[in-house]
Amino acid sequence: PSWELWRTLPPPSGESQFWGSHLWCKPQKVAVLPCEILFPAWCAPSVMGVSICCLRILHIYAAKGLRAHTLAAAERMKALRRLDAKEHRGKTPLLVAVTARQAAIVHDLIQAGADVNAVDNKGQTALHLAATYGYTQVLIFLALSSPPSHTSFPGHTPLHCAVLAHNSLLREQGRQALPEEQHRELQQQSRELESCIQLLVQTGASIYSRDVKSNKTVLHYTVQDGNVSLLRYFLELNAFKSKDFVNNKAHGNTALHMAAALPGDKNQKEIIQLLLEHGADPSIRNLDNDQPIHMAPPGKAGDQVRHLLKKGKVTPAFNSCRRNARS
Template sequence: SIASPWPLLGPGQSTQLIFGPSMDAAKLEEARMLLNGMDYSSQDEDGDTILHIYTAKGLRECAFAAAEKLRDLGRLDAKEHKGKTALLVAVTANQPEIVQDLLSLGADINACDVKGQTALHLAAHYGFPGVLQAILSGRPNVNLEARNFEGMTPLHCAAISHSVTTKALSATGLTDVHLQAKANEKLSCVQMLLNAGASLLSQEIKSNKTLLHLAVKEGNIDLVRYLLRIPLPNVKDFVNMKAHGHTALHMAAGLHGNPYQEEILQLLLSRGADPSIRNLENDQPAHLLQSGHQGEQVRLAARCTPPRGLSCVGKTQCIIYPATRIPAK
């Protein structure tokens, strides 16, 4: 099962149940008094305010007190040298409680750094479900489709990051418990963004890839399985979307040597992938399959054999000869 261990909050649920105990009132008062005698409005050579520093260190009560002061000065969203507000620092430091506090004090939920990355982009990239939940919970003004300067939404970032971790996990022989846990967290981030309303049809700007293209291109079988289980009224349109001419089936045909190529081809075909579609080079997916013995094995896995007299013994749609196939009896 790929059920998320980080379900979204329902209406009326308290974030306190998820983000741990409330702040220590005595520590908060102590922090407020301490700040009264400090220059809390200045920024150091890196552009950090004292709020950035407290946030990075995870000092919740001190960060809250500093945030109150800077909010009153209209500087709650002051940026350091990489363009990060204290909220973005809290996200990167995996501090969901501080993220929650800063948002409650009015921090800009859609602020971005010098790379155009919002809090959602960063939480998705690093795979922090707790932080992502803090951002999404009861925040209707969060921009789920915000683009970073690479043209990617938070959902694209989550998918790419998940693929990186699954590749690392595969390289270790699937025995690294830490990496497995991280992969699960990153997949949870994909699920949470989709549950919150992020668009599955969103295409990244540079290459026009959807989430499915990104997953297939990397041979990310876990993500492909998950995406193709999502019930969609227009699933064939989704599966056959093009990224600069290539459908996901074209990309799967090009996964030479990937251990999951056969399964990905079968999954795509079973969800309505059209093997007759041609890319910008006029190639159908069949033309991109590997040659030789390995290619024959893939052809068999796709339940297709080269026809003689235009006959076919396949049990599903044929990837190799879509235009001339005759369905099996």
Template structure:
């Protein structure tokens, strides 16, 4: 039974003797096969996992690398001597297999072993577990749906539900020193069945969107951890798809930054709830984020050479994410708040020809307005003129001019794009290209409508 910590009192005996007694107590418990655990709400259910579940994870969260371990081998047998109160069980008490040590020097991290720091992205497998796709034993409202070729394990899910029913209310909704709930931890580790059961419980308690110390809800953790199945589960439970972290990034921002087509597909299917034009605290929309990410990959591909198959695949994947957002209704005309750049400005600034071609191919009512939009006074043509020494500069200039870019537009310093070109032979040649198009633009109003 839990008790509130008593006020600190002056020691009545020798402190060294007290410490020795506590050490002896731990030794006796170890010899008798008992293990004590810190009162950490995120660790509780993990201590009760069946030993038969030998779970492996490739790529656990870097942000959650020091979170509670999930390997069942590191946890001692369940203790029946402790009782906890669960308001959902009519006020009765029952064993929960959780002990609270009285040692003030106890370090909970001594028992949290089994996961080395890695990066996000889990592929979970359970030894001795049968994966099922039928759910006749569950109520229709509780029947989970398989997604992306992954099905929930019925036995594991039922075990998780059972342990949650027996868990103390305070521990279910409790958050550790980092603000993580049990749902954050299971989500970060990719434990879908446990996350599913925890989400059910927290939804009923109105705590599904609890935030950890970086402002991430369990949904945002699932997106960052690249767990599309858990993302879909959480959204089905009603998780707030527009919830933001401390950087103002919602689920769509994070998915766009990491460029995960599967995650984007799940989130975009949640429309119209999702705000496609939401801006983070840097003033960027998800489309800005994915455009920047694509440009970074294209730069790496340009440096390493087109023979890099891995970067080619990543670039294609990220460009598909751009297309998904645009097809879903994200506006290419949206400007970031700080500098006023559109995705077109970002593509030109980074010399990203592939992204530029796609953006210029998007059907628009007036593509000329799009091409000639200003970012702090500079059009995309001004930015292209500043790509000194870039071998793609001429191609970018010609692409912009072919879609109606106007060389006669001046920036805030009253400068034309031609004024920003580099010196030398190449610069002079490009000036002639801009001058020719500028002359053509000035003569165009005199032409008849039929000639237009």
């Protein structure tokens, strides 16, 4: 029953060695799936042969950006209830399309009924992948179809993934002797990730969500990598709405503890000042009974940090959070 459809679809470009000298080889029937699947004669009658010839084709079309072919194949796979079939890495055609940055195909597959919450072998959903890669156009379609606070890979929300990716780019940009072309490319990727972060927040992603494993929020992630631009953005978003946001603990440490322990980071003083201005409490102790001032490194840089923390005062609006932060 599937032969007439597949016969009309040419193999993807560059796959001639895969499909042989003819467009399609003579089919033979294999009763492996609930319905009859037809595949080339050279394939062994096995689950692997069925997977490669009949399921992988939709993944290939999605990856190649062949929209018309993807639509035709998706219609057939939907009828066979195999629209979300996975390849060897656990990726559905939708996940492949997201990774390949094929926004139009992502839209088409969602409209066809693809599961936007499907995960690959690493636990990544389509939203996690788009957020990690900074694919804004892809994210637009996904954010309207899936909850942006969905937690998966591994215990992260898509917002966590985007922030971690942005941190990674900043570390790359900080490398010395970086070629000018690569530097410009990293800057562009950084801007795209910032757009993704803003889009996620606008569509409902919570800045207060915690990483399931480490209990960190986006505030902890920005501080631990000295990411001033994102730190400022999240602090302004909070704008004293949550008294505990700045003083939340992750493994016993507040963001101020993390900032004080930054190893000679050029943004350390600015980060500490920002946190103090937004209500960070320098008197809170961690699990080792240390206050942020005890986390400062030795030497001149540490002396400057200790000076900032000694004169830092908790604003009246945040006095009530001390009791909650210590609990």
